Amino acid sequence: xxxxxxxxxxxxxxxxxxxxxxxxxxxxxxxxxxxxxxxxxxxxxxxxxxxxxxxxxxxxxxxxxxxxxxxxxxxxxxxxxxxxxxxxxxxxxxxxxxxxxxxxxxxxxxxxxxxxxxxxxxxxxxxxxxxxxxxxxxxxxxxxxxxxxxxxxxxxxxxxxxxxxxxxxxxxxxxxxxxxxxxxxxxxxxxxxxxxxxxxxxxxxxxxxxxxxxxxxxxxxxxxxxxxxxxxxxxxxxxxxxxxxxxxxxxxxxxxxxxxxxxxxxxxxxxxxxxxxxxxxxxxxxxxxxxxxxxxxxxxxxxxxx
Amino acid sequence: xxxxxxxxxxxxxxxxxxxxxxxxxxxxxxxxxxxxxxxxxxxxxxxxxxxxxxxxxxxxxxxxxxxxxxxxxxxxxxxxxxxxxxxxxxxxxxxxxxxxxxxxxxxxxxxxxxxxxxxxxxxxxxxxxxxxxxxxxxxxxxxxxxxxxxxxxxxxxxxxxxxxxxxxxxxxxxxxxxxxxxxxxxxxxxxxxxxxxxxxxxxxxxxxxxxxxxxxxxxxxxxxxxxxxxxxxxxxxxxxxxxxxxxxxxxxxxxxxxxxxxxxxxxxxxxxxxxxxxxxxxxxxxxxxxxxxxxxxxxxxxxxxxxxxxxxxxxxxxxxxxxxxxxxxxxxxxxxxxxxxxxxxxxxxxxxxxxxxxxxxxxxxxxxxxxxxxxxxxxxxxxxxxxxxxxxxxxxxxxxxxxxxxxxxxxxxxxxxxxxxxxxxxxxxxxxxxxxxxxxxxxxxxxxxxxxxxxxxxxxxxxxxxx
Numbered sequence: 001x002x003x004x005x006x007x008x009x010x011x012x013x014x015x016x017x018x019x020x021x022x023x024x025x026x027x028x029x030x031x032x033x034x035x036x037x038x039x040x041x042x043x044x045x046x047x048x049x050x051x052x053x054x055x056x057x058x059x060x061x062x063x064x065x066x067x068x069x070x071x072x073x074x075x076x077x078x079x080x081x082x083x084x085x086x087x088x089x090x091x092x093x094x095x096x097x098x099x100x101x102x103x104x105x106x107x108x109x110x111x112x113x114x115x116x117x118x119x120x121x122x123x124x125x126x127x128x129x130x131x132x133x134x135x136x137x138x139x140x141x142x143x144x145x146x147x148x149x150x151x152x153x154x155x156x157x158x159x160x161x162x163x164x165x166x167x168x169x170x171x172x173x174x175x176x177x178x179x180x181x182x183x184x185x186x187x188x189x190x191x192x193x194x195x196x197x198x199x200x201x202x203x204x205x206x207x208x209x210x211x212x213x214x215x216x217x218x219x220x221x222x223x224x225x226x227x228x229x230x231x232x233x234x235x236x237x238x239x240x241x242x243x244x245x246x247x248x249x250x251x252x253x254x255x256x257x258x259x260x261x262x263x264x265x266x267x268x269x270x271x272x273x274x275x276x277x278x279x280x281x282x283x284x285x286x287x288x289x290x291x292x293x294x295x296x297x298x299x300x301x302x303x304x305x306x
Numbered sequence: 307x308x309x310x311x312x313x314x315x316x317x318x319x320x321x322x323x324x325x326x327x328x329x330x331x332x333x334x335x336x337x338x339x340x341x342x343x344x345x346x347x348x349x350x351x352x353x354x355x356x357x358x359x360x361x362x363x364x365x366x367x368x369x370x371x372x373x374x375x376x377x378x379x380x381x382x383x384x385x386x387x388x389x390x391x392x393x394x395x396x397x398x399x400x401x402x403x404x405x406x407x408x409x410x411x412x413x414x415x416x417x418x419x420x421x422x423x424x425x426x427x428x429x430x431x432x433x434x435x436x437x438x439x440x441x442x443x444x445x446x447x448x449x450x451x452x453x454x455x456x457x458x459x460x461x462x463x464x465x466x467x468x469x470x471x472x473x474x475x476x477x478x479x480x481x482x483x484x485x486x487x488x489x490x491x492x493x494x495x496x497x498x499x500x501x502x503x504x505x506x507x508x509x510x511x512x513x514x515x516x517x518x519x520x521x522x523x524x525x526x527x528x529x530x531x532x533x534x535x536x537x538x539x540x541x542x543x544x545x546x547x548x549x550x551x552x553x554x555x556x557x558x559x560x561x562x563x564x565x566x567x568x569x570x571x572x573x574x575x576x577x578x579x580x581x582x583x584x585x586x587x588x589x590x591x592x593x594x595x596x597x598x599x600x601x602x603x604x605x606x607x608x609x610x611x612x613x614x615x616x617x618x619x620x621x622x623x624x625x626x627x628x629x630x631x632x633x634x635x636x637x638x639x640x641x642x643x644x645x646x647x648x649x650x651x652x653x654x655x656x657x658x659x660x661x662x663x664x665x666x667x668x669x670x671x672x673x674x675x676x677x678x679x680x681x682x683x684x685x686x687x688x689x690x691x692x693x694x695x696x697x698x699x700x701x702x703x704x705x706x707x708x709x710x711x712x713x714x715x716x717x718x719x720x721x722x723x724x725x726x727x728x729x730x731x732x733x734x735x736x737x738x739x740x741x742x743x744x745x746x747x748x749x750x751x752x753x754x755x756x757x758x759x760x761x762x763x764x765x766x767x768x769x770x771x772x773x
Contacts, residue, residue, distance in 0.1 A: 053432015053646075065771045070738065070764040136578050137588075157524065157580040159748045248525040252580030253741040268402040269733055276410070 039287070045280035062281035066266070072282075074254050075262040079237055081168050082175075082258065086236040090176040090183075091229060097180065098187035099217065112188070116181035123178060127245035130174040131156075134246065156247040160255065167251045175242045183228055190224040191217065226301050233297075234290055240264065259286055354388055356655045358648075361394035362419035362640070368397075370680045378670050382662050389655045399640070400424070409433050416648050417656040420468065420641050422459035423728050428643055429462060435644040438466040440653050446661040451696035455725045460641045469657065471664035471671070473639030473689045474601035475725050476534045477622040477718040478502070479609075484509050484516065484596045495597075495623025495717055497630040499564035502597065506574035509596035518574035520589060520598040521565055521747060525582035528743030529736030531599050533729060534636035535561040538625035541633075543729035544769065551765035553739075554758040560628055562746045562754045570750045579747040584608075591615040599625065601638075602715065606683040617683065621714035624721035637725030639689065665691070667700045674707035685710040687719045734768045 049058035066072055101111055118126060133140045134155035142152040158166040198216050207215065218225070240260035243249050249261040259282065267279035364371035372395070379391045399419040408414040409431040420428060428434045443449050452470065460468030482492035488508040496502045506518025522528045532553075533543050541557025544550065569575040576589075587604055589595035591613025602622060609615040625632040642660050644653050663670035674684045685708030692700050705712060712719075729735050742757045 051430055053430070068767055068771055070767060137585075154578060154580060159580050159744050248582060250525055250737070250740070252524050253744045254737070264403075265733075265737075268406050276406075 042280045042283050042287075045277055046284045049277050058277065062277045063285070066278055066282050066285070069262075071254060071257060071262060075257050075259045078168065078254075078256060079239060079258045079260075081163055081165070082172060082239045082256075083233060083236040085164055085168060085172040086175060086239075087229075087232065089172055090180060090236070091232055093176060094180040094183035095187050095225070098184045098191055099213065101184070101188055102191045112185065115184050118178050119181035121178070123241055124245060126178045127174060127242060130177075131246050134170055134174075154252075156243070156256065157252050159252040161253060165255050167247070167255050171239075171242050171246055171256055174246060175236075175239070178242075183232075186224060186228065187221065190221045194220045230294060230297050234294060237286070237290060237293075355390070356388060356649075356651045357390040357392055358417055358652050358655050358659070359392040359394055359415035360417040360642075360656070360659065361396060361415045362399040362642075363393040363395045365395040365397045370682060374673070374676060374680065374682075377676075378663055378673075382659055386655075386658065389659070391659060412645075412647065414645050416645050416652050417642050417660070418645065420643050422470075422639055422641060423732055424643075425460060425462065425467065429467070433646050434467045435646050435648050435653060436465050436467065437469075437644055437653055437657065438464075440650075440657050441466055441469065445654070445657050446665055448661075448665050448667070448692065448696045451692050451694040452665070453691065453693050453725075455637070455727070456639065456691055459639065459727060460643070468641040468643035469660050469665070470639055470641045470691065471660060471689075473637060473691055473725065474603060475635035475637045475690070475723045476599055476601050477624050477635070477721070477723070478597055478626060479590065479600045479604060480597050480621050480623060481509075481590060481593065481595060481619055482621050482714065483593065483616075483619045484512065488512055488596075492621055493713065493716070495621065496626060497624055497717070497721075499560070499626050499628060501630075502626045503564070503568060503572055503574070506568055506596060507572050510572070510574040516594050516596070517576045517589075518572075518596040519568050520575065520581070520586040520595045521579075521743065522581050522583065522586065523743035523747050524580045524740055526733055526736035526740060527581075527583045529739030530636070530732075532558075532561065532739050532743055533732075533736065534599060534625060537634045537636050537726050538627045538632035538723070540627070540629070542726075543735060544765070548730040549769055551735075551762040551769070553765075554762040558758055559754055562742070562758070564626075565743070566746045566752060566754065569747050575747065580744055588613050590620070593619075602686045602688040602718075606686050606710075610683070617710055618714075622687070622718035624718055624723060632721055632723050634726040635723040637727055667692075667696060667703055672700065672703070674703050678707040678709055681709075683710060684708050685712050687712075687715045731768055735765055738764045738768065 046062055047058060047060070048055050049061070050056075097115065101108065101115070104111065132138075134157075136142060136152070136154045136157060139155070141155065145152045153166060153170075155170040156167050158170070160166070194216065198220070199212055202212050202216055238260050239258045240249075243251065243256040243258060243261060244264075247256060249264070250257045263279045263282050263286070266275050266282060363375050366372050375393065379393060383389060383391060394415055400421060405414075405420075405424070406427070408418075409428060412433060414433060425434075441449060446469070453473075456470045456473050457466075460466060460470055478495055480492060480495045485492035485495075485505070488505070488511065490505050490508055496505050502519060509516060509518035522531050536543060536553050536558050539557040539561055541553055541555060543553050545552045565575075569579075586595060586598045586600075587608045590598065591609045605615070605617070605620045605622075609620065610617045625635055627633065642656070642664075644656055648656070666672065668674070677684050685704055738761055742761045745752045745757055746754065
């Protein structure tokens with residue numbers, strides 16, 4: 001046609017990229033089946049009730065029920081406590097370990113393997129190991145403390161709800177040990193992309209270690225840091241398996257009960273008639289909270305980049 | 307001029323359509339009405355032959371019970387050549403998550419094991435078969451001698467949905483060896499909280515990390531024990547109509563006060579609290595604990611085989627109470643229910659098998675001669691399913707082949723505690739009461755009145771929500 005551009009017919013174009021479209025369709029099908037379908041189903045279930053095998057519309061009654069549950073707010077408080085402690089411990093520690101690894105001249109490969117090793121353990125195995133370490137009567141940690149004539153602890157079974165609880169700190173320690181390896185390697189990769197000339201220039205200006213970290217390392221890895229911070233918060237808000245294996249999920253006086261554990265309880269444990277609908281409602285609440293947080297976070301960080 | 311037509315449809319639009327279609331597919335599938343009934347079972351009936359799947363068979367990791375189960379299946383199938391039993395072996399019969407998922411999908415076995423508290427869940431899921439017309443003294447010869455309170459756990463209104471095969475009440479498990487060492491009479495366990503206190507003090511004086519009394523206070527087991535102790539003390543956890551908490555009274559207060567005194571005044575309990583199921587059994591097995599509340603199977607299923615306890619070192623008395631005579635006990639057990647999709651022939655076959663395996667004296671689980679020959683424990687007062695002539699025959703056979711001394715359980719058996727089942731919304735109640743038990747056992751200044759009042763408000767909310 002005279003002048004202008006024209007797009008080729010879709011048929012030949014699709015044919016040329018048939019395998020790509022095939023993979024795309026497969027991926028979409030997986031997302032549809034295992035991600036979107038359960039999500040939509042959960043939302044619908046949260047507005048239903050089942051009695052004698054018959055499902056009917058329940059309006060907002062499931063939401064009213066969970067908001068009136070005495071343990072609902074306890075679970076949220078515990079979840080936020082875990083998230084905050086995990087941020088302090090589980091976000092900062094991998095970053096500084098990565099900085100340390102980056103500075104080493106010898107045994108780098110060996111130490112990287114060592115740091116990543118816990119990540120390769122199945123979570124249940126790692127947590128069962130910590131459950132033994134933390135046992136108040138027979139555990140390794142209390143035996144060591146006893147030998148050193150130091151007071152022992154009940155660790156994950158320590159009663160008390162005054163923040164921060166020893167029970168939750170113990171859970172966070174186990175969770176950080178299990179998961180920090182992955183974050184450490186990601187930070188390490190980011191650190192190695194920082195141009196060396198920046199550090200040389202800073203040294204010439206008389207900057208010490210902490211000033212270099214503050215003015216070069218952190219700004220240069222800002223993107224990675226912000227992405228991992230978001231991922232960490234979203235992941236830690238869904239804490240379940242750590243407390244479940246370490247102390248049954250609830251802990252002493254429900255002081256380690258998380259929102260996801262409460263979902264599990266609604267679905268399988270709490271009443272004679274298991275209540276998938278209440279569990280779905282709480283799942284939707286969690287979804288909304290995390291979506292709002294993620295959206296706000298992304299918007300804020302996007303603004304900063306501009 | 308090319309033959310290609312200029313089209314607005316481009317790659318982006320196709321991708322967008324694909325994504326929208328996938329999303330739409332997901333939404334349509336999700337919005338479809340849920341059907342929890344599966345027509346495909348894992349059993350079939352053809353030409354008069356019936357196959358039924360039955361779970362709660364002991365796994366091969368328990369070699370002797372596994373052998374006995376398979377022997378029984380072989381005996382039954384030989385006597386009933388038109389019936390095939392497909393056994394489902396599992397260490398834990400009723401895993402909540404799996405059980406719930408199976409009910410939702412309608413994939414539970416034809417004959418599936420449940421706890422008494424599962425009845426409402428199974429009914430709500432629409433998976434319970436009405437077996438009223440299939441169970442009578444002809445199909446289950448001992449049916450009329452099964453205690454009514456046990457049958458009640460599988461009955462809704464006048465409809466029978468299951469067959470009970472195990473039940474228990476709780477009592478006071480004692481370490482007879484520690485009792486003797488402390489100068490106490492192990493054949494006369496304490497029956498009042500005052501006596502428990504005295505005996506616990508005497509046992510704690512043995513030192514060496516030994517404590518007189520132990521109690522749970524986490525993972526719902528604290529609330530569970532509190533319920534049993536309140537029942538024994540003449541109280542009840544919820545009102546008869548199941549709408550309000552009724553433990554905030556003298557009975558509940560007395561139980562908590564007794565525990566608080568044991569812990570802080572008498573120092574007859576360990577400073578390590580927040581314990582859950584499994585821990586007190588370990589302490590008992592290690593000879594570090596004098597008394598705690600449990601059912602008889604704690605001894606022969608846990609303390610002896612798993613925690614290395616010597617069976618002759620243990621006995622039982624009734625639950626402690628202020629009066630010395632327990633008004634009742636929290637009770638539980640195991641039942642078999644039938645899937646909604648079962649055919650009449652499958653239900654008949656299942657009833658026949660359960661009658662043979664679980665409800666006939668001298669056969670199946672009550673083949674005491676074989677149990678003794680296989681070195682399994684015989685003589686413990688659990689289950690207590692029968693009354694009348696069947697119970698007489700049952701007790702006589704058990705005594706004949708007993709591997710433990712029935713005198714060690716004499717006062718527990720003589721108390722004949724009334725089984726009171728579990729309260730409405732039991733797990734939610736236990737969860738709410740765990741912190742109360744924990745506070746009483748960890749806070750020297752615990753305000754019992756305030757704790758009970760607060761717990762009662764929470765329980766009222768739970769009961770109102772579950773309406």
